[in-house]
Amino acid sequence: xxxxxxxxxxxxxxxxxxxxxxxxxxxxxxxxxxxxxxxxxxxxxxxxxxxxxxxxxxxxxxxxxxxxxxxxxxxxxxxxxxxxxxxxxxxxxxxxxxxxxxxxxxxxxxxxxxxxxxxxxxxxxxxxxxxxxxxxxxxxxxxxxxxxxxxxxxxxxxxxxxxxxxxxxxxxxxxxxxxxxxxxxxxxxxxxxxxxxxxxxxxxxxxxxxxxxxxxxxxxxxxxxxxxxxxxxxxxxxxxxxxxxxxxxxxxxxxxxxxxxxxxxx
Numbered sequence: 522x523x524x525x526x527x528x529x530x531x532x533x534x535x536x537x538x539x540x541x542x543x544x545x546x547x548x549x550x551x552x553x554x555x556x557x558x559x560x561x562x563x564x565x566x567x568x569x570x571x572x573x574x575x576x577x578x579x580x581x582x583x584x585x586x587x588x589x590x591x592x593x594x595x596x597x598x599x600x601x602x603x604x605x606x607x608x609x610x611x612x613x614x615x616x617x618x619x620x621x622x623x624x625x626x627x628x629x630x631x632x633x634x635x636x637x638x639x640x641x642x643x644x645x646x647x648x649x650x651x652x653x654x655x656x657x658x659x660x661x662x663x664x665x666x667x668x669x670x671x672x673x674x675x676x677x678x679x680x681x682x683x684x685x686x687x688x689x690x691x692x693x694x695x696x697x698x699x700x701x702x703x704x705x706x707x708x709x710x711x712x713x714x715x716x717x718x719x720x721x722x723x724x725x726x727x728x729x730x731x732x733x734x735x736x737x738x739x740x741x742x743x744x745x746x747x748x749x750x751x752x753x754x755x756x757x758x759x760x761x762x763x764x765x766x767x768x769x770x771x772x773x774x775x776x777x778x779x780x781x782x783x784x785x786x787x
Contacts, residue, residue, distance in 0.1 A: 543702040547736045550699050551782065553709050554738075558785040559760040562722040562749050568767040570600030577664065577690045578723045578767055580749050583607055586687055587659035590614075590650060592635045592674075593667035596622035600664060600690075609662065612653055616642055629653070635667055637677045646678045650685075660687040669694040672711040684718050689748040697733035697742040719748035720755050724763075724784065728770045728777040739780035759785035 562580045570576030575597040588610040591601050598621045601611045605627035613621055616634040636643035650661070663686045665671050671691055675683075698704040726732075726741035733740050749755060763779040770776055 542704075545700050545702045545705040547738065549705065549709070550738060550740075553699075553712060554782050556716055557712060557721045557724070557746070557783070559723050560720045561756045561758040561760050562720075563754045563756045566723060566747075566765060566767060568769075569603040571597075572769045574727075574771040575599050576769060577745055577747065578725065578765060579688055579690060579747055580722060580753070582687065582749070582753055583609070585660050586662050587655055588612060588653065589662040589664060590646070591664040592646075592649075593665060594618070594621055598622050598628075601625075601628065604662070604664075610653075610655075612649070614644070614649065635665075635670065635674045637673050646674055647682050650682060659685070661685045662688045662690075664690040666692040672707050675711045676707075676714060680718075683714070684750070686719075687750050687753065689715060689719060690745070691748075692727065692743060692745045694743050696740050696744060697730075699740060700733075700735060715748055719750050721746055722749045722755070722760065723747040723765065724779055725765075725768050726777045726779055726783075727772075728774050729772045732777060732780060738782050740782075741777060741780070744783075761785070 564580040564582050566578045567581050568576055568578055577600055586609060589601065589604040590612045592614045594601060594613045594615045596618055598613065601613060601621070602623055602625055605611045605625045610627050610629065611625070613628060613630045614633050614635060616632055619632065621628055621630055633642060633644050635646055635649070637645060639645050639648045665674070667674065671693060695704065695708070699708065723746070725745040727743035727745065730742040733742065763784055
């Protein structure tokens with residue numbers, strides 16, 4: 522005799538209750554994506570780091586930036602090396618490795634992860650920056666790729682620190698979970714916090730995962746965002762070249778174009 526459906530599901534998934542969440546109103550997702558449409562920065566974009574994964578496009582606006590903070594470095598640190606070669610002190614953090622993949626006299630590494638508290642294994646972004654021997658009013662750069670923890674870390678950062686970052690380069694994960702209303706609330710608050718002081722100037726979808734297509738929207742699970750602080754002569758227009766000539770696929774999988782919902786169409 523066949524088992525009842527409920528028993529079969531428990532055998533397959535385990536004895537846990539399932540609590541499905543409400544679906545996000547698609548109009549809320551569209552409004553957030555419109556706020557993130559990349560703007561024309563008024564400066565050419567440069568590529569720092571390797572041609573594939575670990576390389577990012579940033580505006581050519583480095584004069585006066587004292588240091589770059591880069592959590593989640595792993596063993597790939599071509600981006601950080603390029604920053605150091607430009608004269609920036611580079612602060613790296615990652616609990617999963619004993620040292621960066623490359624040596625550099627301007628590298629300052631700590632074996633910790635970023636989080637919302639500071640203890641033996643974790644530290645907040647504010648605590649990390651405050652411990653660095655830097656000028657109190659200097660401009661900084663943030664490059665963050667921490668596998669989904671970027672939302673809570675950015676929400677926990679002080680407004681004062683956010684204003685010090687002239688550029689923020691971040692790989693955002695779980696974007697396909699925008700349809701999960703609980704997650705969307707968290708992610709939207711993180712993006713809205715950044716947008717208070719910065720404008721998005723570039724987006725590159727990571728082609729390691731296929732687009733999620735739902736209700737007329739196509740969203741990549743991962744994408745690299747570049748933000749520039751709003752006082753840096755950002756023009757009124759929008760970026761219109763996607764992919765940018767300097768963009769490169771992260772993997773050997775099929776290329777993913779930036780979906781139309783994520784940039785301003787002419």
